[in-house]
Amino acid sequence: xxxxxxxxxxxxxxxxxxxxxxxxxxxxxxxxxxxxxxxxxxxxxxxxxxxxxxxxxxxxxxxxxxxxxxxxxxxxxxxxxxxxxxxxxxxxxxxxxxxxxxxxxxxxxxxxxxxxxxxxxxxxxxxxxxxxxxxxxxxxxxxxxxxxxxxxxxxxxxxxxxxxxxxxxxxxxxxxxxxxxxxxxxxxxxxxxxxxxxxxxxxxxxxxxxxxxxxxxxxxxxxxxxxxxxxxxxxxxxxxxxxxxxxxxxxxxxxxxxxxxxxxxxxxxxxxxxxxxxxxxxxxxxxxxxxxxxxxxxxxxxxx
Numbered sequence: 590x591x592x593x594x595x596x597x598x599x600x601x602x603x604x605x606x607x608x609x610x611x612x613x614x615x616x617x618x619x620x621x622x623x624x625x626x627x628x629x630x631x632x633x634x635x636x637x638x639x640x641x642x643x644x645x646x647x648x649x650x651x652x653x654x655x656x657x658x659x660x661x662x663x664x665x666x667x668x669x670x671x672x673x674x675x676x677x678x679x680x681x682x683x684x685x686x687x688x689x690x691x692x693x694x695x696x697x698x699x700x701x702x703x704x705x706x707x708x709x710x711x712x713x714x715x716x717x718x719x720x721x722x723x724x725x726x727x728x729x730x731x732x733x734x735x736x737x738x739x740x741x742x743x744x745x746x747x748x749x750x751x752x753x754x755x756x757x758x759x760x761x762x763x764x765x766x767x768x769x770x771x772x773x774x775x776x777x778x779x780x781x782x783x784x785x786x787x788x789x790x791x792x793x794x795x796x797x798x799x800x801x802x803x804x805x806x807x808x809x810x811x812x813x814x815x816x817x818x819x820x821x822x823x824x825x826x827x828x829x830x831x832x833x834x835x836x837x838x839x840x841x842x843x844x845x846x847x848x849x850x851x852x853x854x855x856x857x858x859x860x861x862x863x864x865x866x867x868x869x870x871x872x873x874x875x876x877x878x879x880x881x882x883x884x885x886x887x888x889x890x891x892x893x
Contacts, residue, residue: 736853743832
């Protein structure tokens with residue numbers, strides 16, 4: 590009986606979206622997700638020009654920006670399967686940046702890009718920039734550029750509510766731990782907690798399904814993402830322990846496009862100052878019960 594209950598629970602995250610599609614009209618938000626009428630409206634910068642950025646110039650000729658994002662991270666970056674509409678805090682950050690760069694946020698073309706493919710997508714010009722719980726670190730700076738950071742998260746652990754033996758990373762020896770392939774959290778468990786049995790998938794939603802069906806013992810990634818999943822099914826999932834890393838989220842850009850990177854730094858600072866950042870947080874990630882931490886200092890590192 591318990592296993593049947595948990596198997597059914599594994600369908601909850603998908604079912605939430607399906608119920609929305611079945612019961613709602615076009616454009617209905619995901620269950621417990623951001624409400625469109627509570628989201629900020631971002632003023633588009635008039636007469637903005639950035640000809641020194643090849644990425645911006647290409648987007649200007651195209652008429653809109655192409656932005657990489659996640660689609661399975663509640664309250665951060667989530668795609669409604671019925672409408673194709675993306676929502677979440679990262680999506681709002683992407684919209685703010687679009688407005689600051691002179692493009693109407695409504696014209697953004699979002700593309701779902703898995704963690705392992707982010708650098709390639711930026712290097713190949715598939716996207717103009719990427720906003721999707723993308724941790725800034727020195728290794729990635731060798732491959733791409735980063736605007737920001739715009740948020741500071743930390744790695745955490747998600748377990749079932751009936752799990753009492755895992756309260757932090759020190760308890761992972763011999764446990765099956767799931768994370769996204771190519772992600773910083775996966776690499777940290779691999780290097781710092783080698784006795785854990787790692788399982789990797791392209792998306793965290795598959796990890797969560799495996800957790801709910803007892804195929805893995807824990808899911809690890811940023812606490813922002815885990816809080817969203819726990820908030821969706823609080824009777825089944827919980828976040829345990831304290832964050833055990835610092836994950837500064839940045840906006841990924843092509844490595845050579847310093848002009849775009851610096852413009853995004855300016856845009857983040859402006860949107861934090863004028864209140865857009867806080868309003869966006871309250872309407873998205875704040876719904877998971879997380880209180881907004883102060884935005885970290887922007888890392889205006891020099892052009893390489």
